[in-house]
Amino acid sequence: MELKFYIESGIIESFVLGLASEAEVEELQHMRRLYPELDTEVEFVERRLERAAFDEPAMPPMEIRDRVLQKIRWEQGHAYSDPSSNYTFINIQPKDGSHITVHRWWKIFFIIFFIMSKVFLFLAIFYYLKYRMSQEQHSFNLHQPVKQEQTSPSQV
């Protein structure tokens, strides 16, 4: 009779909702040790509350699920993978025929090609200028003896 009165006081509901004070929680745990049938009553109350909550769920955005699962993956050190997951990959490449896909090595090849072309261009200009200078020097040397030859008979 006393136990029934205790149950009807709403102490279990108060505990389940988290509203019971520390003293009330301690008392309830003590009573549960004395009367194990109280455990069944606690479970009844919890199941009623569960049914009530499941009758009116509010689905959270998918973004929350992603954030929660992301945390699981971090905790697993990126080792977590679900072999049975059925992923769908979507190719987002445009199909207009104006795009091609090439291996990443081509990027390095084009960078090297670009740099080499600049080097060769520089060398070509450099040697061209050098060639021009040597040509000018050569023509200058050719004209010098002629002048000397032209001036020498008059001196004589």
Add this chain to the structure above:
Amino acid sequence: MRRDLAHISEQVLIERLVIGDPAAKELLYDRYAGALYAVVLQLVPVKERADDVMVRVFTWVFQHIGTFHTSGYRTLFAWLMRKTRELAIREALPETALTGSALMKLEEGVLQRFYLMLPADQQQVFRLSYFKGLSITTIARLLALPEEQVNDILGDAMKSFRQFLKDTWN
């Protein structure tokens, strides 16, 4: 969610969570997120904050699932709901401290409906206790009432809640 785990019992789910099974964690989320989000929305009126609470709840649960058996709770949902409310109140207090009006209007729910059925004095105490997470001592000080009286009013509200649950979900 992995299909082979979809129908496992609560006990098996807890055992797999204790050993850190990632698929069990995923299942826990899929099974309880909807019911818990409804609880959070009644306590945290700001959507972004409510979303953060959900992430925090599940992060905490994954780390502390081992304490379930010593918590005094018999079902996983009640244990989750208790922690969800605790974290949600921590998030809600700075914004809505002691006003409560915005909170009450935002989301319908089981506890909201129950709250509206209560007499005025029980409504006041239940709101401050459940939705605001205030202690009996603080509520007594706020309402300028003796603690015993506040305790009795909350006790009456809990009796009504017992009846409310039994009448609808027995």
